[in-house]
Amino acid sequence: MCAEACPVSLLPQQLLWYSQAEDHERLEAHNLFDCIECGACSYVCPSNIPLVQHYRSSKSDIKKAQEEKVKSTQARERFEFRKQRIELAEKEREAKRAARREAAKQAQASTGTDAMADIVAAAQARAAAKTTSPEQELAKLQRAVSSAEMRVEKAQVKLDSALENAEPTEKINILSAALSGAQQKLEKAKVRLAEHSN
Numbered sequence: 186m187c188a189e190a191c192p193v194s195l196l197p198q199q200l201l202w203y204s205q206a207e208d209h210e211r212l213e214a215h216n217l218f219d220c221i222e223c224g225a226c227s228y229v230c231p232s233n234i235p236l237v238q239h240y241r242s243s244k245s246d247i248k249k250a251q252e253e254k255v256k257s258t259q260a261r262e263r264f265e266f267r268k269q270r271i272e273l274a275e276k277e278r279e280a281k282r283a284a285r286r287e288a289a290k291q292a293q294a295s296t297g298t299d300a301m302a303d304i305v306a307a308a309q310a311r312a313a314a315k316t317t318s319p320e321q322e323l324a325k326l327q328r329a330v331s332s333a334e335m336r337v338e339k340a341q342v343k344l345d346s347a348l349e350n351a352e353p354t355e356k357i358n359i360l361s362a363a364l365s366g367a368q369q370k371l372e373k374a375k376v377r378l379a380e381h382s383n
């Protein structure tokens with residue numbers, strides 16, 4: 186009777202079985218989401234089974250499960266990305282350590298004052314290269330201020346978005362702390378720039 190009454194030609198009885206068994210795959214295969222919740226099947230049901238309530242509950246469960254799946258996929262992707270980043274950073278550090286070991290080995294291998302003089306001269310050259318003119322220093326400090334401002338803006342956007350989406354308090358606190366930290370760094374950068382300009 187329910188199948189005959191259904192205006193979208195669904196099989197309400199089968200849908201009820203799968204709903205009770207929480208068999209989401211079969212529910213979707215039997216086009217649960219085509220149900221318009223008109224209530225015709227419940228109306229003609231001689232056993233007065235509240236069919237529509239079962240369908241509504243199953244739809245909600247399926248949507249929740251899909252959302253959870255999306256969230257867990259995103260979390261896994263974030264985890265994988267972070268892992269790759271850490272591995273890459275570790276490889277770079279190892280490469281630098283290896284380069285330093287090699288340089289130290291070569292330095293040990295070379296004997297005599299000439300070799301030592303070369304090392305000292307190279308160190309002096311590196312130190313000289315590091316010294317910057319006042320103009321370069323000023324540009325560097327200005328860049329530091331701009332980048333600190335950008336970080337503050339980004340932190341503010343993240344916090345606003347979290348507040349707008351009513352994210353958990355713990356996350357809001359973390360984002361607030363991040364914003365506060367970014368603001369402090371910006372202040373410091375500005376102070377350094379002002380000191381240099383004076």
Ligand code: SF4
Nearest residue numbers: 191220221223224226
């Ligand atoms: S509530 Fe859904 S299953 Fe029942 S008759 Fe209406 S459309 Fe068909």
